[in-house]
Structures are given as structure tokens and as C-alpha cells.
Amino acid sequence: MCTRERRKRESRYVISYTGILVEQRPGAQVKFLVFVADAKEVVGWAEADNIKLDRGNVQRELVESRWRQIRKFFNASPNNVIPTSVTIALDESIPQAESVEDLANAAGFVLEDTANGMTKITFDPERIKGAAFQHRLKGMSMLDYDVKVPICLFLSLPKVERAFQFVTINNKSHKVPTGNLKALLANFEQIEANLRSRLTQASITAPHYSTAVDVLNEDPESPFHKLVDWVNNRFEDAALLVPPTALENSLRAIVRAFPETREDESDALAVLYAIWRAVFGQYGITAATAAGFPNLMLKATIQTISEMVVEKLKSDYDPAFSNDPVMADNGEKAGVTAANLVQGIPAAFWERPWTMKSLDTSAGRALIQEGIRELKRIIHQSNGGDLPDHWEQRLRLYQSGTDLEE
Numbered sequence: 001m002c003t004r005e006r007r008k009r010e011s012r013y014v015i016s017y018t019g020i021l022v023e024q025r026p027g028a029q030v031k032f033l034v035f036v037a038d039a040k041e042v043v044g045w046a047e048a049d050n051i052k053l054d055r056g057n058v059q060r061e062l063v064e065s066r067w068r069q070i071r072k073f074f075n076a077s078p079n080n081v082i083p084t085s086v087t088i089a090l091d092e093s094i095p096q097a098e099s100v101e102d103l104a105n106a107a108g109f110v111l112e113d114t115a116n117g118m119t120k121i122t123f124d125p126e127r128i129k130g131a132a133f134q135h136r137l138k139g140m141s142m143l144d145y146d147v148k149v150p151i152c153l154f155l156s157l158p159k160v161e162r163a164f165q166f167v168t169i170n171n172k173s174h175k176v177p178t179g180n181l182k183a184l185l186a187n188f189e190q191i192e193a194n195l196r197s198r199l200t201q202a203s204i205t206a207p208h209y210s211t212a213v214d215v216l217n218e219d220p221e222s223p224f225h226k227l228v229d230w231v232n233n234r235f236e237d238a239a240l241l242v243p244p245t246a247l248e249n250s251l252r253a254i255v256r257a258f259p260e261t262r263e264d265e266s267d268a269l270a271v272l273y274a275i276w277r278a279v280f281g282q283y284g285i286t287a288a289t290a291a292g293f294p295n296l297m298l299k300a301t302i303q304t305i306s307e308m309v310v311e312k313l314k315s316d317y318d319p320a321f322s323n324d325p326v327m328a329d330n331g332e333k334a335g336v337t338a339a340n341l342v343q344g345i346p347a348a349f350w351e352r353p354w355t356m357k358s359l360d361t362s363a364g365r366a367l368i369q370e371g372i373r374e375l376k377r378i379i380h381q382s383n384g385g386d387l388p389d390h391w392e393q394r395l396r397l398y399q400s401g402t403d404l405e406e
Contacts, residue, residue: 014103014124015045017151021111021119030161033121033153034085039140042151045125046088046137065270065330070139072221074147085150086137088130089157096156103127109155121153212251212265213244216272223276226287227297239287246299247272250306257314258326267327274335275309276302282342283350296350300359304368309338344379345372346387354397371397 019035073080090109097108100122107127112120130153140147154161217228224247226233229240254268255261261268280286285293295301313334317326326334349371359368378391392398 013126014100014122015041016120016122017153018114018118018120019151030157031155033119033151033155035151035153036148037151039137039143039147039149042086042088042149043137043141045128046130065266065327066135066264067139067142069266070136071142074140074143082136082140083150085152087152087154089154089161090128090130092156092158094128094156111155121155212269213247215269216247222273223280223285227290237287239290241290241297242302243299246302249303250275253303253307253310257310258317260325260327267331270331271310271313271326271334272306274331274333275306275338278335278338279305279342282339282345283347293347293350295352295354298359300361300365301368304365304372305338305341307365308369308372309334309341312337312341341372345375348392349375352392352398355400356397367396371395 017033017035017037019033021031021033023031070082073082095106095108097103097106097110100110102108103110103122103124107124109121109123109128112122114120137149140149213228213230214232216222216224217226217230217233219225224242226235226238227240227242228244228247229242230244233240250272251265251268254271258268258271261271279296280290283293283296285296290297313326316322316333316337317324354371356364356367358364374395375391378387378394382388
């Protein structure tokens, strides 16, 4: 049983954890202590590592969207747990002291063997900081309740070993093969609906069972919550308005522009969330009101707006001018860009059905872009005043003509 304790030492507190000291292989130079602790307590003395893997970037900055995903995972179901350990390392510059009394005046840690074959580590949490490798610790610490987390604590780990452990830990594991998932569900067909529900509520994607579109439809924080027009939308108050292919194509555009989002689908989703949260927020659109904006719900429109924002972001984050990844600010710049795009555009542009049809072609999407740009020019020319009467007549979207072809 792993335990921890606090002891006051000359007006300072030291903290102790008891666990198993592991020498994983004969002659191993690297040892680690395994114990269980409260996430809220551990986050007080563990911080993001600052090792550099290249000339400009630290190993992994704390990204809010990632640790919020962990918090969301736990809140999605009382049965959601993460049994794997969080890895923390004490730098080699932190010495091992002979006794607890030695910690009164200097940073360090003390190891003591206990009678039951366990090992106890004691240190002053205000004087040493452990380097943590994962976002999950931050996410667990932000919950309203205490979460027990298994800790793997490396003792006196050199910087090169810390870098090696970081690369090992963050090397993405292969996803469970789709065939294996199918075999599982073939044997337990009755769990399919519950499994998909658990996965989507926790924003976890798995081929065929919890797709990104499932998440976009079922996540209450998604701007497309209850709006996707497909068979998996089983909400009683669903508004079947948004074609799933519009969302899939929008996500593809994000991944093409920012390959780093390919590794973690939640990053691409965060960018898409930010874009459409801003657009829908401009007009107060919810599942209950979305039907009143038929032009905005078109597949061609959703794809066009997403691609326009992504193209602007791609320019802003051009590596020739910027060192930042698109997720440097948790994707929030995507929301700002989208808000700038629709700013000033009257709701009527989305409410009054366009005359032109068959817009879901490259020519049709180009016409939507043209309409948005022309309307923005009219808005700029009005200098903040009312739009001219019959402004729609200046837009080809409202002009009668032959349906567009590819």
C-alpha cells in the first residue's frame, strides 16, 4: 500500500510518499519510485518540463485544450478512469540527503527503507520541483473532487534521460485496429450504443464507433450539438440541418493546412469548434434557432467559411513569419479570425434563401466567397451606417440564373 504524510519541520512542511522503488532491469542506472497521490497535491510540486528538443521550442508547453480534455473525460462518466501512471522526474541537480533534518536548510530528498520492503521519499515541496511529462496531471488536478493518480517518480534524472523519456512517452501509440473493434462489438453487440455514447461524451474518437462527427454532434460544448443530419443523431430535440460531410471536409482542410493537428484529432476539433462558436455566437444560433439560417447551414457554406478562415490562419502561421503552431493559443485565434469574417454581415444574408442553387461545387463555393467579399465591401463603404436598400441585388447569389455546374 502506497502512503504519503506531511510533517512540519522548523516552520516548513516536508512531504513523504511511500511506494515501491523499481529497478526494472539488472544493472539499471535509472530507478523510479511508484506510488499513489492526490493530483491536486502533486501538481503543487510538479511542473511542465523545460527541456529543449530543438533550438526554439521546449518539449511540450501546457496546452489548455489538452488538459481540459482530461477534465472533460472524467466528468463524462463516473466510470471513466485513467489507470496509467503520470511520469515525473527530479533533476540530477537535486541531491539525495542523509536525513530529514538536512532538508531544513537545503533542497534535496531523503530515501528510507521501511519494514515492509517499501521505500519512503521525503522532501520539501517548496524547495524542489519535479518535471512532469503529461497534461493529464493538470487535468486531474482541475476537477472539483480529489483524484488518486499513480505516480512514477524518476530520481536524479539527467537531462538527456528526461528528453528520452519525453520522446518515449509522447510517441503516439497505434490506435486500436478497426478490425479488433469490430470483433469486440460482434461478440458484445449490446454494448455498441453504450460504448459509442461513452466515447463521444469523453470526446474520444475511434474508427466507425466514435467519429469526429459523433463528437461534434453529441458534445454539449460543440457549436454543432444536436445539429448533424445523420442516423446517429438520436436526440429528441435534434435539428437535422448540418450534413456530416460539411464537417468532415472542414476538418480535412484544417489538417491539410496544419499537419501537426493530424497527430491529435482533438486539436483539429478545437480549431473547428473555435471557428463555428464564433460564427454562431455572432447570431445567437443554437439547435433551437438554427433552422432560421438556412443559407448558413448549407454544406457548401460551412465548408466555404471553414476554408476561408483556415486559409487566413495558414497565412498568419506561415513558418516563414511565425514560430507558433496553430494550437499555440488553444486554437482561439481561429475564433477571432472567424468573428472578423462575419462581423457586420446581417443575419438576413443567412436567413433569406439564396436564389442560386446547386452551390456544392467548386464554382458554387467560389460564388459564396464572392458574395461574402462583395457584401463586406458594401459594409465597409457604409462606414458603420445602414446598408443601402436592396443590397441583395448586388450579389449574384440572389440573382436568377442557371444553376451552377462544376
